[in-house]
Amino acid sequence: MAKAAHGSFAEAGADLELVGIQKRFPGFTAIEHLDLTIPAGSFFALLGPSGCGKTTTLRLVAGLEDPTEGKILLGGTDVTALKPHKRPVNTVFQSYALFPHMTILENVAFGLRRRAIGDPVGKAHEALQLVELDHVADRKPAQLSGGQQQRVALARAVVNRPALLLLDEPLGALDLKLRRQMQFELKQIQQEVGLTFLHVTHDQEEAMTMADTVAVMNKGRIEQMGAPEELYELPKTVFVANFLGQSNLFTVDVDGGTDQVIHTISPSGKISVPRRRSERDSGTITVGVRPEKLRLHASAPVDDASINVIGPGRITDVSFIGVSTQYAVEVPGAGTVQVFSQNVEAGPAAKLGDEVWLSWFIEHTFGLADDHLETGAITADFSTQAIATQAGLAE
């Protein structure tokens, strides 16, 4: 047995480094080319639709699959050739994978016993206390609810104090309320024990609320990586703009500019984008803005160099959400544009069928790296549908 996996706990989280990883299965390539460094002690999320290669990445790190090419380093040590049971890594499986023939306590003590760590029963009880399930220690997994099983799976992994903890959509099967609570608990546990967490999920909200760094994966590649705010405010590709939150995108032609700003024209109006916020600066480009950055006007706003204006358009849908109202505005030449408006005053400010102009600050515009947009303006629908579409694209 490797030293790292025997007899002692990891003292701290370890850096994970993936170098030139490629994974091919007969008939398809799950991961094209992946270089990734996750610093020790961080909470890192791999976000993407199903089939994007994120679970394969996790399985490669756990040692459950071998990469076709590339190296995996953990705390500077090459672990590519190590069998899973010799890696100082533990996984919280999507299916929980609790041993049905063992009690909860024996499930949690399993890893400790294999490494001959002292007082496995005491430590297992402690871990169960951490997830507030010590009172079910003598039961079998089948006697527990889904949420409880999930917490046992977490305790069974955390109790080993792995240098790196892998989470494979562990919250997927829980209902919304439970999921919120578990997200909070997981984050807290990560901060308390200081381990490195690698979390795989297709839930963008989960990734954004929990992780320090989010990597958006698509078709076996990382499209963009960064802090959640950064990814949300400045997406660099159409995929990221639509997968992470919703976006209004416009296909426009570059028409001059200054040091600071690129000017563009489109059938629906002139749109400017800050030069530093645009991936491209010539030809036909795709620019976008988040729906909550838009403002509705009943008449054409006065010219102002700091704002973009499009319109007039007609409101085709109004949905009152409570905290906000979501409008769909049909703008000739730009398609349907989504506007989220905070309900600061009581009730919606505009009605179905109203003629409106839309404005937003130039500095909220982003320019994407993609060549063009096939369908004109895309407005991402509510997440499930968007995920389904993107998953379809990823096939």
Added chain:
Amino acid sequence: MAFTAFSGNAKAVEQAPKKRGWIALVLLAPGIAYMLLFFVAPFFQLALTSLQAPAESGGIGQYVAAAQFSNYWVALQEYWPHLLRSFIYSLSATIIGLLISYPLAYLIGVKVRHRPMLQGILLILVVAPFFISFLLRTLAWKAILPSEFIGTHFSVIFGLVYNFIPFMVLPMFASLQALDLRLVEAGSDLYASPATVFRKVTLPLSMPGIVSGTLLSFIPMSGDYVNASREFLGGTGTAMIGNVIESNFLQTQNYPMAAALSIILMAIILIIVATYVRKSGAEDLL
């Protein structure tokens, strides 16, 4: 930590809905009638026969109803070596059969699980011998095996192993086919070597298949009278209790003796099986 919001609500209360008594009875009736007619009644007949005494007239095969419990004592005194031999043969054949069947079932149920075509072919190969009469196949072995080998302990055990392997493989296959391989992965993720994963995860989870497979072969093996008979793979010193019962019933027509031996055999098998099932922790099977 604030886990309290969703803890302690997992009391899965198992409460069967109240059945309407008469529907249950109607549904059970055919089964009960069958058991009464073909198990309980013959069993009482057998028990009564085992206590009969020879008729006054003294003719062969002539017995009258009695309560002659000494029949059992005589049967045990006379035939205990055959009983012992039966169980030694069956136990050896069960162990050898297990060593062959488990790896075979593992291959079919786990290793080729993702290749349904191959899995189907292998399963057919296991079951195929059933298409030919049990007696014919056993006779064929008598022709195939060297004649010095026939009539020994080994040839009888060989015959038992051969004839009962499918009964072992199928339940073990069913267990292993249902084994969740994600549990095997979880085991290796939790620092268990492949050997430990087998011992701690695969083996315990396939135990129901092992228990039912070994029982399904051990029980009929103990009463088998074909393999050990002299017409097949047996010889002068290989008679099992099944052969003794057969000859008492059909040749010497000592019905009380044959009946008493049958009941003794049944009782011993019952004790062995109950102990085995209890020890292996597979009470659910009973």
